[in-house]
Amino acid sequence: MGNPNSRHDPGTKTASVTPVAGPVDVAILACPEVTASVVYGFHDLFHCAGRDWGIVTEGAPGPTLMAARVVAAHPEPFVATNGVTIAPDGGFDGRVPDIVCVPEIMVPPGESLDGRFGDEIAWLRRCHAAGATIATACSGAMLLGEAGLLDGHDATTHWAYCDVMRSRYPRVRVHPQRALVVTGEGQRLVMAGGGTSWLDLALYLIARYTSIDAAMQVARLNLIDWHHAGQQPFARLARSRQVDDALIARCQAWIADHYGEPAPVAAMAKLSGLPERSFKRRFEQATGMSPLEYVHTLRLEEAKQMLEATDMPIEAIANEVGYEDAGFFARLFKRNVDLTPGQYRKRFGAVRRALETDRTSPANAPAEPASGANVGRKSISAASGSTS
Numbered sequence: 001m002g003n004p005n006s007r008h009d010p011g012t013k014t015a016s017v018t019p020v021a022g023p024v025d026v027a028i029l030a031c032p033e034v035t036a037s038v039v040y041g042f043h044d045l046f047h048c049a050g051r052d053w054g055i056v057t058e059g060a061p062g063p064t065l066m067a068a069r070v071v072a073a074h075p076e077p078f079v080a081t082n083g084v085t086i087a088p089d090g091g092f093d094g095r096v097p098d099i100v101c102v103p104e105i106m107v108p109p110g111e112s113l114d115g116r117f118g119d120e121i122a123w124l125r126r127c128h129a130a131g132a133t134i135a136t137a138c139s140g141a142m143l144l145g146e147a148g149l150l151d152g153h154d155a156t157t158h159w160a161y162c163d164v165m166r167s168r169y170p171r172v173r174v175h176p177q178r179a180l181v182v183t184g185e186g187q188r189l190v191m192a193g194g195g196t197s198w199l200d201l202a203l204y205l206i207a208r209y210t211s212i213d214a215a216m217q218v219a220r221l222n223l224i225d226w227h228h229a230g231q232q233p234f235a236r237l238a239r240s241r242q243v244d245d246a247l248i249a250r251c252q253a254w255i256a257d258h259y260g261e262p263a264p265v266a267a268m269a270k271l272s273g274l275p276e277r278s279f280k281r282r283f284e285q286a287t288g289m290s291p292l293e294y295v296h297t298l299r300l301e302e303a304k305q306m307l308e309a310t311d312m313p314i315e316a317i318a319n320e321v322g323y324e325d326a327g328f329f330a331r332l333f334k335r336n337v338d339l340t341p342g343q344y345r346k347r348f349g350a351v352r353r354a355l356e357t358d359r360t361s362p363a364n365a366p367a368e369p370a371s372g373a374n375v376g377r378k379s380i381s382a383a384s385g386s387t388s
Contacts, residue, residue, distance in 0.1 A: 023067040024209045027097035027127075029140075030072045031105070031120060036084035038103040038137055038198055043068045045202040045218055049210055053217040065210040068101075073119035081106040092123045096130040099205055103198070104138030109164045113146055121147045128188065135190040135205055137198035144189065145169040153183040158194030163288055177338050180204060199224050247272055248286040252294075259298040260322040265291040299323070300336055307345040314341045 028042050046068040054062025072078070072088040080086050102124070107113065124147050128134050136144055141157040142165065144150050151171040156162075162176040175181055179197040182204075183189050192201035203224060207215035218224070251268040261267050268291055269279040283291045299321040306317045318329035333341050 023064050025097045026066055026068040026099045027071045028068055028101045030070050030086050030088055032078050033105040033107060034080055034103040035082045036080045036086055042101050042202055048218050049206045049214045052221055065214055096127055097132055099133045099135060100127050102136040102140035102143055104140050109161050117143055133188040135201055137192045137201055138194050141191045154181050156181040156191050156193050245286040248283055259295050264295045307341055308348045
């Protein structure tokens with residue numbers, strides 16, 4: 001069976017599956033750290049496959065193609081991280097599902113997973129060894145890393161967890177730019193990136209285990225648009241959070257308002273009072289990024305904000321955030337964001353304008369025109385710990 005992602009993401013390999021007898025058995029893993037929206041979102045889309053298209057087009061339910069159930073280590077009802085009560089359909093019984101879906105886990109990036117999720121990880125190992133496909137959404141891929149199932153394989157996860165995944169599981173090849181990765185023996189490990197890319201994951205699984213037509217019907221009924229641009233354009237400042245090292249934190253706060261300086265790394269080194277080589281080494285130890293990479297991150301983030309909210313020419317934006325060479329800025333932006341500045345503005349500027357229009361009633365005064373260079377500086381300062 002053809003891979004529905006082949007026309008969208010050349011990095012996703014084709015996987016063929018022998019159709020199972022009867023509806024495809026999908027077990028959706030739940031635990032207190034998940035959000036109910038993804039658990040029941042998976043549930044709804046899988047039950048929609050085949051059934052709902054008939055209701056809409058012929059007035060009667062179509063065939064049930066997938067049977068989803070919510071399972072948990074302890075099957076009693078519990079309150080999920082977003083305050084919604086989840087009532088599992090059962091526990092980890094002896095049945096081996098065709099597919100296991102792992103939603104995101106709401107654990108802060110970098111927080112230790114040692115001693116946590118032991119029952120869930122052991123169950124994932126058993127299911128995978130017995131032939132099940134394991135599919136994860138967002139940070140749920142961290143459980144595959146803990147289980148050792150990703151060693152030597154490609155992977156993706158929410159962009160805020162990519163650096164943590166690289167550090168914690170050095171044998172895993174992490175692809176932060178991809179919204180969907182299919183890998184492992186028999187292509188039985190499937191991972192979606194951050195946010196709503198779990199929708200891509202559900203469509204992929206429906207197409208792979210039932211048919212592409214069924215997946216397209218689900219997409220049309222639910223107005224789902226494939227995240228073909230990946231997740232890099234959405235990545236913000238998770239990697240530049242304030243660090244515990246007070247000296248480096250002071251430099252972070254300063255550079256949040258001075259990233260446009262002509263020699264920002266030298267200026268931070270001077271502020272720190274350390275020799276430049278020692279400063280660079282200490283900065284990277286504290287943040288996981290070189291000082292120059294950190295400056296580029298801040299500059300590109302400011303550029304994103306300006307592209308979204310202003311009509312300034314791209315060359316002017318490049319100059320405003322600290323790049324005299326607009327061509328260099330454009331190449332750097334494309335390499336880090338996976339979109340050109342123009343493509344980013346076209347896509348996300350329209351989104352911002354639509355949201356602002358929806359928020360503003362006709363009786364309200366028009367929004368203040370965004371023409372200055374400080375549009376995004378408040379968000380950068382806050383993310384970096386500055387109180388400007």
